[in-house]
Amino acid sequence: MNRFLTLLHKEITELMRNGKLIWLPIVLMIIGISQPLTSYYMPQILDMAGNLPEGASITIPTPTGEEVLSGAMSQYGTIGTLLFALATMNVIAQERQNGSITLVMVRPVNEWQYLGSKTVAQLALLLLSLILSYCLTWYYTNLLFTPVDWQVMLSSLVMYCFWVIFVVCVTIFVGTIIRQSSAIAGVSLLFLALISLLTSLLPKFMEWSPGNIRGEATKLLVEQQWTESAWTVIGSTATLSLLLFIAGVMVMKKYKRY
């Protein structure tokens, strides 16, 4: 436990020193609050673009608060997922490439502690960024659109956190197999895209799929109640993430060379 905490402390200090703990939350907050702001100022933006013929007027229905929040979530789903994978791809690859992993592994550190510290630190960073960003977005939404109940906001946030957990576990698992960081991000994103694609193509067989998380979170916003399918998706995502983590540790144990 002590070794795990030492490694975790090192990971978090590293996140602070290399600036990830600053830029990632900020970028995510910018992405989040851009959503309500652009929705609110859409008429002005179109006006500024100015290619409308004289006298023409388009009426855009003002979205509800829930719709704006689910719009933010779709931003997290695309740019957000890309960022999550990019932020996570390096955590093992870099230490393997520059060899600093050797000075850790010559000490009595086991693979659980090593991978565990990486996963927990990365989750802490990404979840913190997501929570900050989503809460700020919610605040803006309440100012500019119809207010959304905080419990509804919170339950959709919790739901969405599982997507982040899944992305981190996938990327870290791929990171134990591949050495090249760009390939790690590529393979992870491809895998995540494939899951989302299969989920939308074969909805019947993929009810458990983590690809349903965003849909379920949107449903929580709109219908405002937990359904059974929400639990299914949470359960399967948590199980899959755990299995990926265990598989990552197993891969590391099999390493002949770090």
Add this chain to the structure above:
Amino acid sequence: MLVNIDNLSKQFKEKRAVSNLSFTIREGSCIALLGPNGAGKTTTLQMLARLLTPDSGAIQFKGYAEKDYRPLIGFLPQHPSFFNWMTGKEFLFFAGKLSSIPKKQLQARVQETLRFVSLEEAMNKKIGGFSGGMKQRLGLAQALLHKPKLLILDEPVSALDPKGRRDFLHLIEELKQDMTVLFSTHILHDAEQICDEVLILQDGCLKWKGSLPALRKEFDLLPIKVQTEEPMNGIIEQLEIIEDYEYIDAKTVKVRLPEYVHHNEFLQALINRNLSVTHFEIMQDSLEDAYMKVVRQ
């Protein structure tokens, strides 16, 4: 005896890096692992440090039941790389905690170690700004921080300048009072300065093991070197007092005499045959030759 290494083998794709390597390490000894580049020294040391899993064979620490003996060893890789964003002191605290040094002792131990490797002044600087020599010394500091039984150093001085090299060898010399040291080098001179024992490795096989005097004795074959103005072909062969000889060129030859023959007799014999001797040398240090012999065997 501290460690017993039994039948260690390692294959990399096509190349057999280490084959059937067996040796023991006595407690308190200082052993040099010698060999040309690519002989399998690094592979051997990495297997000992458990950074590389051997294909076959066993490494057994005496009186240590657990399979994971990492608490007993300290390792300095050939090119140690650290976390550049840490300071030297932070890194040692990090390493010490991973090795479970009790909190109360850690502070004192870190200070002591930093003083030993003379990094006290730089301890609050970022490692990213360290010079090669400083990194090497920090590497040594992290290896001996937890007072390991066996200190494994991979080419500890090959990247250093002459002064850094000498200082570093002095450090190792001091350390060998307290712990068993195993280090690799491709330079015989380094080994000669601080070691009692050498293991000579070539193409992954152990070619020779024993003390340096024994190596000298066994291979110190041709300690007399003679140069003459005239070619010596045909003359050396006829001399009965010579036990063995080797031509360097037609006018230069190295010979060994049996113990009962004084070297003056040999010189006399040459003069008697009308050879003008321009150089006559009894070589004191032919260890290098012995080493080359072992390697070429």
Add this chain to the structure above:
Amino acid sequence: MEVLNDINWALVAPLLILQAILTISALVSCIKQKETNGPKWMWILLILFVNLFGAILYFVIGRKNS
């Protein structure tokens, strides 16, 4: 430019501030960095003129890790 008057700057200000913090921290990091992947001036231009993504790109792949 009367549209600009319609905009409630108190609402937009936090967005601009976040953007500024991001750009400045990327710039500071880039200038302090010993070595970048590719020429440093290119990164500075990217950070300054490619909104948001310049800074992100710099943080993700711009820094050389020895």
